Amino acid sequence: MNEHAVQQYLHDHIPLSKAMQVEVLSVQPDEVVLRAPLAPNINHKETVFGGSASAVAILAAWSLLHTRLKSVAVNSQLVIQSNTMNYLLPISGTFTARSFIENGGDWARFVRTLERKGRARIAVTAVLEYEGQQAGRLTGEFVALATAAH
Amino acid sequence: MNEHAVQQYLHDHIPLSKAMQVEVLSVQPDEVVLRAPLAPNINHKETVFGGSASAVAILAAWSLLHTRLKSVAVNSQLVIQSNTMNYLLPISGTFTARSFIENGGDWARFVRTLERKGRARIAVTAVLEYEGQQAGRLTGEFVALATAAH
Numbered sequence: 001m002n003e004h005a006v007q008q009y010l011h012d013h014i015p016l017s018k019a020m021q022v023e024v025l026s027v028q029p030d031e032v033v034l035r036a037p038l039a040p041n042i043n044h045k046e047t048v049f050g051g052s053a054s055a056v057a058i059l060a061a062w063s064l065l066h067t068r069l070k071s072v073a074v075n076s077q078l079v080i081q082s083n084t085m086n087y088l089l090p091i092s093g094t095f096t097a098r099s100f101i102e103n104g105g106d107w108a109r110f111v112r113t114l115e116r117k118g119r120a121r122i123a124v125t126a127v128l129e130y131e132g133q134q135a136g137r138l139t140g141e142f143v144a145l146a147t148a149a150h
Numbered sequence: 151m152n153e154h155a156v157q158q159y160l161h162d163h164i165p166l167s168k169a170m171q172v173e174v175l176s177v178q179p180d181e182v183v184l185r186a187p188l189a190p191n192i193n194h195k196e197t198v199f200g201g202s203a204s205a206v207a208i209l210a211a212w213s214l215l216h217t218r219l220k221s222v223a224v225n226s227q228l229v230i231q232s233n234t235m236n237y238l239l240p241i242s243g244t245f246t247a248r249s250f251i252e253n254g255g256d257w258a259r260f261v262r263t264l265e266r267k268g269r270a271r272i273a274v275t276a277v278l279e280y281e282g283q284q285a286g287r288l289t290g291e292f293v294a295l296a297t298a299a300h
Contacts, residue, residue, distance in 0.1 A: 009194070013192075013193060013194035014192070014193050014194065014199050014201075015189075015190055015191075015192065016166075016169065016170065016190065016191060016199055016201060016202050019166065019169035019170075019190070020166065020169075039165075040165055040166065040169070041165075041166060042163075042164070042165065043163060043164050044159070044163035044164065045227070049164050049166055049205070049208075050208050050212075050230040050233070051164075051166060051201075051204060051205025051206070051208040051209060052166050052205065054201060054204045054205065054208070054233070054235075055199075055201025055202065055204065055205050056201070058199075058200050058201040058204070059201060062200075077195070079237070079240075080200040080237050081236070081237055082234065082235060082236045082237065083200070083204070083234070083235050084232065084233070084234045084235075085204075085232060085233050085234075085235075086231070086232045087229070087230050087231055087232060090229075
């Protein structure tokens with residue numbers, strides 16, 4: 001899936017991504033980068049609302065797993081189990097969320113477990129950046145469940 | 151602040167709350183209850199998107215502190231520092247978020263510290279409910295900073 005396809009998928013299936021005006025800047029095997037502007041995500045202090053920051057970070061993390069899972073032989077459904085978000089700096093304009101798997105070896109183990117057991121979990125990190133500084137950091141734990149081919 | 155005033159404040163200052171169609175059902179000193187429908191918060195599995203669930207929970211937690219701080223003699227600004235969200239059950243329709251301070255004694259200590267030191271932190275819990283079941287649980291850590299009277 002390229003940037004356009006992922007963005008279309010998000011806007012079509014998760015209307016909040018459209019309300020937040022999320023754009024997909026980059027889709028690579030090892031990272032996905034999303035971008036969102038301030039206006040639809042603003043709060044009463046004229047910075048990005050924490051709920052928007054979290055939601056964009058979750059979308060970045062989910063998109064990375066979703067696109068990577070397309071390259072695997074097992075059809076699966078992804079479920080988020082938990083996430084922890086740290087808000088590091090106020091964000092006063094357009095920001096990005098870059099997702100990646102912190103421990104490279106986790107992906108191979110995740111796919112192996114999914115193939116063998118039909119269920120596997122993995123942690124994904126998403127870093128929010130604003131004006132070149134890290135403004136937030138999310139860790140999300142996801143579970144993939146093998147499903148019948150379709 | 152009553153329910154109408156809080157809802158108006160959220161919709162006016164945090165446009166995402168309007169996009170998520172958040173309603174304020176109840177504002178009490180010990181809890182705030184928000185409600186949101188499925189349609190604007192749906193995901194590709196036709197359940198509530200995790201980012202929406204988190205954002206509504208954060209709004210509930212923030213609204214409780216915001217309204218309680220109005221009753222305190224110190225003007226202050228609230229900042230979210232971190233949150234942890236656990237997604238317990240899929241949500242397939244209208245859901246609520248009920249926020250409260252788990253340890254009742256925390257509020258008195260928080261206000262005392264804010265008055266003395268001009269800065270205090272507190273944890274707030276928000277529970278998501280769908281069809282009478284707990285579907286998610288967020289803990290958010292907030293910091294209040296004393297500001298000049300206005």
